[in-house]
Amino acid sequence: MTILDGAKVASEILENIKIKIQECSQKIGFAIIWVGNDEASAIYVKNKLKKCDELGIEGHLYHLEENTKEEEVLNLIKKLNNDNNINGILLQSPVPSHIDIKKCFNLISPLKDIDGFSNISVGNLSLGVPSFVSCTPKGIIRLLDYYHIPLKGKNVVIINRSNIVGKPLFNLLIERDATVTMCHSKTENLKDFTLNADILISAVGIPKFITEDMVKDGTVVIDVGISRIDGKVCGDVNFASVSKKASYITPVPKGVGPMTIAMIFENLMATIK
Ligand code: NAP
Numbered sequence: 690m691t692i693l694d695g696a697k698v699a700s701e702i703l704e705n706i707k708i709k710i711q712e713c714s715q716k717i718g719f720a721i722i723w724v725g726n727d728e729a730s731a732i733y734v735k736n737k738l739k740k741c742d743e744l745g746i747e748g749h750l751y752h753l754e755e756n757t758k759e760e761e762v763l764n765l766i767k768k769l770n771n772d773n774n775i776n777g778i779l780l781q782s783p784v785p786s787h788i789d790i791k792k793c794f795n796l797i798s799p800l801k802d803i804d805g806f807s808n809i810s811v812g813n814l815s816l817g818v819p820s821f822v823s824c825t826p827k828g829i830i831r832l833l834d835y836y837h838i839p840l841k842g843k844n845v846v847i848i849n850r851s852n853i854v855g856k857p858l859f860n861l862l863i864e865r866d867a868t869v870t871m872c873h874s875k876t877e878n879l880k881d882f883t884l885n886a887d888i889l890i891s892a893v894g895i896p897k898f899i900t901e902d903m904v905k906d907g908t909v910v911i912d913v914g915i916s917r918i919d920g921k922v923c924g925d926v927n928f929a930s931v932s933k934k935a936s937y938i939t940p941v942p943k944g945v946g947p948m949t950i951a952m953i954f955e956n957l958m959a960t961i962k
Pocket of ligand 1: 825848849850851852853854855872873874875876879881892893895896913914916945946947949
């Protein structure tokens with residue numbers, strides 16, 4: 690069994706980005722919009738800003754109060770779309786429930802949409818047109834490629850159908866000639882599907898959801914889930930038992946998470962002409 694070391698691969702990608710930035714005369718501006726005070730978001734925002742400092746990127750945080758009106762968020766996005774000092778815009782999710790996040794994502798200029806969530810970016814992805822691709826699915830594919838894990842003709846089972854993970858991942862895998870099955874909470878007899886997977890990608894958010902009996906010998910297991918037990922981060926997969934059957938497996942932390950961050954900055958670099 691081989692550990693898919695997302696932390697190592699991500700740090701190599703970020704190191705290359707740092708070199709490119711040092712060689713680049715242009716300043717790079719990254720705007721993060723954070724509405725409210727979600728605890729997990731606080732950590733994610735802090736980490737992204739820290740990474741900006743390390744890489745030599747100008748990180749700009751727009752931290753808005755929980756009760757900010759949707760219109761104010763939309764106006765800020767419009768302003769940042771027209772700001773020449775800003776290359777990429779990221780709206781941290783979740784946002785408070787009175788704000789329509791899809792509307793906000795869709796207002797971000799497709800030229801600055803480094804999260805790949807605008808309708809144009811999503812549409813392009815589903816049509817196979819080059820565009821910004823959302824970072825977690827892109828990071829998963831990059832990790833599989835790094836370890837030369839073939840996708841063509843393989844049975845890939847994704848447990849997730851969200852707009853940020855399952856759907857873009859489905860499109861990326863189809864483009865790479867995988868046979869993709871997408872499961873979710875209404876899937877009956879989930880185990881029948883997971884046992885048929887050459888590559889199993891779980892993004893459910895329930896700790897230890899994937900158990901040894903759900904996985905055949907030699908499966909590549911990608912754990913996207915992030916949960917916390919007693920403050921400690923853990924994934925969807927019962928790592929101790931499943932890793933005995935898997936050929937390759939991502940740990941949590943240090944698997945998919947760092948790859949997501951690396952892809953945000955890779956997308957940001959793609960905004961530079
Ligand atoms: P989400 O929208 O809540 O998606 C969860 C998915 O799991 C849904 O499709 C849901 O099905 C499915 N599901 C829930 N219970 C299930 C069950 N018992 N059996 C089968 N499927 C079930 O969440 P998300 O935003 O996509 O994120 C999913 C997980 O990935 C979370 O833990 C999140 O923290 C993590 N995540 C990690 C990264 C990273 O960089 N590592 C990035 C993004 C997300 P329905 O559609 O039917 O509800």
